[in-house]
Amino acid sequence: MPALTSAFQLSGGILLDDDCISLYRDLVLTGQALEDRTVSARHELHPLAAKAIANLASEPVRAKTWIDGMLGSGMTESNVLEVIRFVNQIGGLVVRRGLRSTLDMAVRQITLAKLGGRGTARVYRAPAGVRGIASAVGRASAPLFATAPVTLSLANVAHVISLQQTELAVAVLVTLLLSMVAHELGHVLTIKHFRCDACVIQRGLRLGIIHRKMKRREELMTSLMGPMVGAVSCLAMTAVFHMNGFAEFGLAAAILHLLSLLPWYGDGRALFNNLMKS
Numbered sequence: 239m240p241a242l243t244s245a246f247q248l249s250g251g252i253l254l255d256d257d258c259i260s261l262y263r264d265l266v267l268t269g270q271a272l273e274d275r276t277v278s279a280r281h282e283l284h285p286l287a288a289k290a291i292a293n294l295a296s297e298p299v300r301a302k303t304w305i306d307g308m309l310g311s312g313m314t315e316s317n318v319l320e321v322i323r324f325v326n327q328i329g330g331l332v333v334r335r336g337l338r339s340t341l342d343m344a345v346r347q348i349t350l351a352k353l354g355g356r357g358t359a360r361v362y363r364a365p366a367g368v369r370g371i372a373s374a375v376g377r378a379s380a381p382l383f384a385t386a387p388v389t390l391s392l393a394n395v396a397h398v399i400s401l402q403q404t405e406l407a408v409a410v411l412v413t414l415l416l417s418m419v420a421h422e423l424g425h426v427l428t429i430k431h432f433r434c435d436a437c438v439i440q441r442g443l444r445l446g447i448i449h450r451k452m453k454r455r456e457e458l459m460t461s462l463m464g465p466m467v468g469a470v471s472c473l474a475m476t477a478v479f480h481m482n483g484f485a486e487f488g489l490a491a492a493i494l495h496l497l498s499l500l501p502w503y504g505d506g507r508a509l510f511n512n513l514m515k516s
């Protein structure tokens with residue numbers, strides 16, 4: 239029997255009833271397994287989960303219809319949540335949502351956070367081209383960049399900061415954004431140089447590039463090139479913005495990119511893991 243509960247509740251805060259959803263194109267269902275062609279991984283599925291994912295793979299479907307279909311097939315609400323979380327976690331959910339629903343989702347997320355609840359973050363996956371990377375960087379930094387123009391304008395109007403300081407802040411934000419795109423492009427161009435496909439994955443504030451396993455030397459180069467290109471882009475921006483204090487910022491931001499090569503972080507961890515392999 240279809241549930242009266244909304245898609246928002248049943249999906250742990252990922253979906254809305256009227257979302258138009260489909261399965262990411264690199265995920266292919268073969269029998270009872272879901273193949274991820276980007277990373278050459280294979281996920282064995284429960285028959286009911288395979289059926290649910292098949293419904294998602296055939297054509298775009300309304301979220302509530304998809305969920306009701308799962309409940310109608312005998313799955314419990316927690317099974318449904320498990321399937322949605324699994325597909326989301328591997329970046330498999332492609333969600334199309336209008337502006338009104340986007341605002342509705344933002345309000346629901348804020349309300350949920352106020353009540354002390356914590357929904358699951360939606361994982362965004364896109365082909366690792368300039369557009370996909372820029373979009374993922376935009377999503378990851380949206381909380382900062384959505385509030386920055388208003389905050390800076392108010393601070394400027396209230397004379398808390400001068401016009402020069404406002405300009406410097408804008409230059410800093412632009413550089414951060416562009417260098418994040420350059421960093422990810424550094425990884426992607428290296429991966430593509432080795433004739434391998436890649437996708438960008440964004441979850442909350444975190445960004446990453448996924449690809450199939452490559453040779454050790456290729457993996458090492460890929461880990462190195464992101465921070466290097468990110469750092470060089472920050473230094474290059476000092477030639478664009480001639481402002482007091484910007485050169486120091488450019489240098490600090492370049493160092494920040496290189497710090498991601500420390501063994502505790504994503505790039506550094508991958509680099510050191512590969513170096514340790516015999």
Ligand SMILES: [Zn+2]
Nearest residue numbers: 421464465505
């Ligand atoms: Zn990186």
